Amino acid sequence: MALPQFIRAMVESKLGPYCEKKIPPHALDTVRLGFRFRGNSVTLFEERTAFMNPDTRVDIVVAQFRFDPRTSMWTLYCADRNSRWHDYFDLMPSRNFEDLLLEVDKDPTGIFWG
Numbered sequence: 001m002a003l004p005q006f007i008r009a010m011v012e013s014k015l016g017p018y019c020e021k022k023i024p025p026h027a028l029d030t031v032r033l034g035f036r037f038r039g040n041s042v043t044l045f046e047e048r049t050a051f052m053n054p055d056t057r058v059d060i061v062v063a064q065f066r067f068d069p070r071t072s073m074w075t076l077y078c079a080d081r082n083s084r085w086h087d088y089f090d091l092m093p094s095r096n097f098e099d100l101l102l103e104v105d106k107d108p109t110g111i112f113w114g
Contacts, residue, residue, distance in 0.1 A: 003040055003067055011035075011042055011065075014101060019044075022105075033062075041066045044104065063088075063104045063112050065097065076100040078111045 003011070019033035032047045042065045050056040064077040064085055073093040077085040088111070091103045107113045 001040060001069065003037060003042075004069070007067060008037060011037075011097060014098060015042070015044065018101060018105070034059075040069065063100075065100055068093075074100050076103060 002008075015035045019035065022033050023031055030049045033044065034047055035042055035044050044062045044064070046060045046062060047057050048060060050058050061079045061083050064079070066075045066077060067073075068075070071093075072095055074095070074097050075093045076088040076091050078088045079085055088103075090109060091100065094100060104112050
């Protein structure tokens with residue numbers, strides 16, 4: 001099931017500017033932030049120049065936000081070294097998407113930005 005259109009628009013209005021502002025201008029030729037939708041989840045990722053092949057770009061997942069339409073709650077997930085998703089236990093689900101985005105940005109555990 002896909003996100004309702006108004007929720008998708010709200011997420012785009014928050015993540016679009018966040019992605020544009022997070023990376024400093026001098027680094028934009030090597031790294032970019034992006035996001036993609038799949039069903040009821042939104043994945044935030046870095047797109048970087050490949051280490052051994054500068055003509056190739058690779059995606060590195062940062063965080064995933066999952067929406068539960070029954071409860072209207074968002075849950076935050078973090079990836080392990082194999083890009084498998086796990087519940088991020090330091091933040092309870094929230095109806096406010098921005099609460100989760102703020103946690104990713106602050107990254108108090110170092111799991112999102114290292």
